[in-house]
Amino acid sequence: MTHEGKEPVIFQNSSEPNVISHDLLVNLVIDQGPRGEAGKLFQEDGIKLEEVKEIRIEYLNILNINHLWVMKNLVKLKLCSNIIEKIENLEELVNLKELDLSFNRISVMENLNHLLNLEILLLYGNKIEEVEGIDDLAKLQILSLGKNVIKTQDHVMYLRKFKNLRSFNMEGNPCTEEEGYLDYLIAYIPQIVYLQYKMITEEQRKNSAEKYYRAISNLEEKEAKEKEIMDAKKAFEDHVAQVSISYVEYLDGDHLFDQMFESDKEGRALMSLNEETEEAYEQYKRTFSEQCHELFELGLKEQERRTEEIRLYEETVNKGKEDAQKEAQLLMDKVMERKTEIFSQVSSLMEAIEDSDAPDLQEKILQAKNLSEEFEDLISKTWTKLMHKEITLHEQLEDINEVFKINMSDLVSSFFEAAQGHFSAMRNAETEYNDNLTLMVTNFMNNFGDEADVPPEFQEICGSKDILTNNFGASHEMHLQVIDGREDRMIGRLKSWLEALTEEQIEEERRRNRNQVLEISHFLEFQREEFNKLQERREAQINEDDANVLAALED
Incomplete structure (x- = not known):
């Protein structure tokens, strides 16, 4: 469940910034863990932060993302409704599949490219101006950037390459107010099924495709040629890698012979x-x-x-x-x-x-x-x-x-x-x-x-x-x-x-x-x-x- 569509409720009385510490993490894990006898046994066995898969760190006036490197097996992390200004210190969380940073003060999408297993990224309600910094997140399925300050439509072409993207939210950004934005997005990112959390209808898809038919055809032709070049390049790189680990690189041609006469x-x-x-x-x-x-x-x-x-x-x-x-x-x-x-x-x-x-x-x-x-x-x-x-x-x-x-x-x-x-x-x-x-x-x-x-x-x-x-x-x-x-x-x-x-x-x-x-x-x-x-x-x-x-x- 996301927080979108409603303003966060802050339960903390103090407005002073808070920090993520070992004790805070342990207390949150206990609070969010099993109850009753199961909870008692859970605590008696000892809290092992490195084994925790999910944690919610919400409404705590957290200013900086810190100390999470001890939770290397996290799969789901919710850091929404804090006062975080910078995405950082997530390098160790390589198993993360869901990251929620909604309702913070983030202005730049950064330090995310190492999260190769990320499937859900929620950045609703921040101060982001440009969609960037996620080039390597090939598994991304859900991306929410609603209620930010994104003005241009550049992100449409940027997100076209994310073939697994199924749900996208940009509601509340200035760019969505431009005429024809939704048709442009639907036409150029056909893999999206849900837009602003509503399923795209067949009629919408058809109308958008017709409007941009010629441009899309030219683009697809260009992309096909680029893919052919990239595939050939990858095949060559794979070949070089294979012969390199075979220790016979550059012996399948005249390289060694030419090298003798080079000087x-x-x-x-x-x-x-x-x-x-x-x-x-x-x-x-x-x-x-x-x-x-x-x-x-x-x-x-x-x-x-x-x-x-x-x-x-x-x-x-x-x-x-x-x-x-x-x-x-x-x-x-x-x-x-x-x-x-x-x-x-x-x-x-x-x-x-x-x-x-x-x-x-x-x-x-x-x-x-x-x-x-x-x-x-x-x-x-x-x-x-x-x-x-x-x-x-x-x-x-x-x-x-x-x-x-x-x-x-x-x-x-x-x-x-x-x-x-x-x-x-x-x-x-x-x-x-x-x-x-x-x-x-x-x-x-x-x-x-x-x-x-x-x-x-x-x-x-x-x-x-x-x-x-x-x-x-x-x-x-x-x-x-x-x-x-x-x-x-x-x-x-x-x-x-x-x-x-x-x-x-x-x-x-x-x-x-x-x-x-x-x-x-x-x-x-x-x-x-x-x-x-x-x-x-x-x-x-x-x-x-x-x-x-x-x-x-x-x-």
């Missing part, structure tokens, strides 16, 4: 010496590029194998965790069931023990003591069973991690061996080309008889045997450095990835194990403390009753 001025000049050298160059390029392409295809296949290995690993690990969790939950349920029975029996016995004239007083005291011992024994045995299960699971997961590491290392090593074969073939092709080109250029030089007879245009690259030897040596070394560098980068990156992956898996299991051990200990310790508090309360009640009886006798 090799002499090499380019030598290969274009005559038709024979040019033909040798083209043959070298074909041979080299074939090796690159084969390596590229191999990289993609090997990435698929690694991805499948990771999938099987995660499936095995998750199943192990889920099975262990189910077993632990069944054990916990039995403990909680027996705990409820023991608490009930102990409470009844302690009430009976208060009556000092009870005929079987000693027997009841003994029964209460036995129940207390039984509960302590239950907690101890449960702790032992749960710890045994956790130790077993931890050892199993460590073994799985080790097997995964071995399997993945084997896959990576196999890829390295095959890749090194391709790089070796590239180096061989380069050496063969260099040798062939040396022979061709030498024969070319011999045609002139004397070095002085070499044409001026060839003097710089092959004017003498020393120049020729130096140029071929430099070109050969430069090409090998490019090939070796690409090989080293591939192997280095893949090794680093594998090392980081396996280390993270080991550390993740260590964290999970530590947290689980602490959780088991804390849970059972809490049960023990709860039982002790029950006994202490009853004992305190007995002592109080005894004191009251004694005081009455003295009077």
